[in-house]
Amino acid sequence: MARLTHSELLAGLEGIVGSDHLSTTEPDRVAYSADFWPKAQIWKLGGDACRFPPDAIVWPGDEAEVAAILALCHEHLIPVIPYGGGSGVCGGTIPIHGGVIVDTKRLNRVLGFDAASATITAEAGINGMHLEDRLNARGMTLGHFPSSIMCSTLGGWLAARSAGQYSSRYGKIEDMVLSLRMALPDGRVLDTAERGPGEPDWNQLLVGAEGTLGLITSATLAVSPLPEARRLRAFRFRHLADGLRGARAIMQAGLKPTVLRLYDPFDSLIALGKESGDEAGGRKSLLHALRDLLSGGGAAGPARGRRGLLSRHLGDLGRSLKRTALTTALSSPSLINGLASAVPSPCLLIFGFEGPADAIHADAWSASELLTECGGTDAGAGLGEAWLAHRYSVSFKQSKLYAMGAFVDTMEVATTWDRLEGLYERVKKVLAPHVFVMAHFSHAYREGCSVYFTFAGYRRDARRAEQHYDRVWQIAMDAVHAAGGTTSHHHGVGMSKMSAMPREHGDGLAVWRALKTALDPHGVMNPGKLFPEDRAAPAEGAEELAP
CATH class of the missing domain: 3.30.43.10 (Uridine Diphospho-n-acetylenolpyruvylglucosamine Reductase, domain 2)
Known part of the structure; x- marks a missing residue:
């Protein structure tokens, strides 16, 4: 060769x-x-x-x-x-x-739209927001709204088995794809629409392969009519367990909410934009400063626009002192996690329905009844509408922490309802000595739900930070497996979670x-991703490629 x-x-x-x-x-x-x-x-x-x-x-x-x-x-x-x-x-x-x-x-074209069959065919490089805009112009929606929609592509969604914020109603991307075309490593093109009787479902073999088997060039997807109406509402729960019980009740009652999100106490503090003027002590000031950093410098809910606590408590100390105070706090995460656990904040649950006006009114009423039976208190529509208005903001909130020399990451895991609270508690417990951690529950289904952990940490230099980061991830993944969960729900695997795959898939x-x-007999397609390889990565052809 x-x-x-x-x-x-x-x-x-x-x-x-x-x-x-x-x-x-x-x-x-x-x-x-x-x-x-x-x-x-x-x-x-x-x-x-x-x-x-x-x-x-x-x-x-x-x-x-x-x-x-x-x-x-x-x-x-x-x-x-x-x-x-x-x-x-x-x-x-x-x-x-x-x-x-x-x-x-450059593969960004819509290749076909079938109104009668409610399908669209598009090339893999089309931007997610552009695809949705094209559908909206025809009175349709894909129903797929990941936080990265403005900077991600259809091909990326398919490669990683993406989930949008409305997955409880519309499903994940693998539930929407009807067929796809993939360029195979040797240059042949596979069209899964040409599947013959008895042949495997190539869609489910190729979606989620993360470019390790070939390159997806286009796909045909099922789409839905734009909803006639939408209704969002919020409930408060004194205890997380009651909120989880309420979320499970909604899904197992056969309702199909567009969105169903439950925040743990500290994440609820961010979502609520809660201010407590009497909490001016130094430690709580640091806690609220961290809250403001994680919420993008201000509340995501009705409190947006009011003067942030970071500015109120630390504004006079100067940029350098703010950085020192917060990095010191992140260097002692047990303390700050303890403070976060003691915050007297309710757990916020947001739900919404969309579709025909009469139907969503009935569904919202049924959901409210179930949540009330589980101990929830109606918090009105404002918090739900605020979430909708700022639902993509999370993608732009991490730069301030990185600018301080800290790191922040998210881990989206999933399990069945009976294991969900135990998984949440186990992961928080094992991570508490190492990073600041909070979580919310979303992407709910009849059988179970995803938990979306956010954690932030700090070490003085990049070498130690990288070692710390690796250790945190290994501890977290071990805890997820011990609690009976999967370490990947919708972000993909890549290099980050590859070490966890043998334990999850075993002989599979x-x-x-x-x-x-x-x-891919030569192993040239995206080597070193998704699953550990049992052979050397391709190198022969790359040795002489350095410019």
């Missing part, structure tokens, strides 16, 4: 996409060396801005160009990393062995490895 020099590789790629859609510039190689995995942000804080640079970046314009790129790289053992919006948080696009980044953003990994061997 012929090995390529760097110049030969570039010539081959240029022959496929043209010089305008090929780059080896330093800024592009830095930009494409990582996604939004927080561990990569720690590397950057330590001055390592480009730990794993790609050899080249290409922007193909159609499926034929994608197939030709993959065939070239397959023939010469060059790693290929599919790339959508770059919004992933699990290291799923990091080119750990170099190779070629294939950015799909043999099935994936057989499929990987059949479709």
Whole structure:
């Protein structure tokens, strides 16, 4: 098998996409060396801005160009990393062995819309918000609203088995996809719509593969009419267990809420925008300062617009002292977790329904009755409407903590209702000595629910921060498994959770490895992601590619 020099590789790629859609510039190689995995942000804080640079970046314009790129790289053992919006948080696009980044953003067309069948066919690189806008113009919706919708793509959603904020009603992305087209490593194109009798459901084998089996080029999805009306409401619960009981009652009563979210006490404090003028003590000031940082500098609810507690309590101390105080607090997380647990905040539950006006009125009334029976108190519509207005804000809240030298990450896990509270308590307990942690429950289903943990930590230098970060994740994943949960609900696996997969899938990994061997015998597709490999990653073709 012929090995390529760097110049030969570039010539081959240029022959496929043209010089305008090929780059080896330093800024592009830095930009494409990582996604939004927080561990990569720690590397950057330590001055390592480009730990794993790609050899080249290409922007193909159609499926034929994608197939030709993959065939070239397959023939010469060059790693290929599919790339959508770059919004992933699990290291799923990091080119750990170099190779070629294939950015799909030029594959952004809507290929077909069938009003009678309520389906849309679109290319994988289309931006999520643009896809929804195109559907809305036709009176339809996909019903898929991840927090990253403005900076993620259809292909990325499919690759990671994404879930939107309305998953309790519309399902996750794997519930919406009817068929897809994928360029295989050797350049062939697989169309799952051509599935014959008795053949496997290729959709469910390829969705969630994170680019390790091929590159999705387009998909056909089921869509729904835009709702006639929407109704949102909030309830307060004195105890988390009662809120969980209420959420389970709604789902098991056969109701299909558009949104159902329950916040633990500290996360409720953020959602409520609660201010307590009599809590001016130093320790509580730090707690509220952390709250304001995690909520983007102000409340997400009705309190938005009022002067933040960070400004009130620490504003006169100066930027340097604020940083010192908060990083000191994050260096002693047991104390701040204890304070957070003692906060006299109710647990906030937000639910909503959308559809025909008469139907959602009846559903909202039924849900309110169930929540009241479980000990909830009606908190009105305002908090629910405030959540809707600011539901994408979480994607823009982390930069302040990173600017202080700290790190923040999220972990979305899931389990059945009978194990849910135990999993939450176990994870919080094991993480409390190491990071500040809070959580909310969302993506609820009849059988169970996802828990979305947010944790923040600090170490004085990047090397120690990276070690601390790795330890925190390992402790958390071990706790999730011990409680009977899965470590990945909708963010994907990438590099972040790969070590947990053998424990979750056991002998089932043999099935994936057989499929990987059949479709990608040289292991060139996104190596080092999703599942641990039982063979050496491709390197022969990459050794001579350094510019």
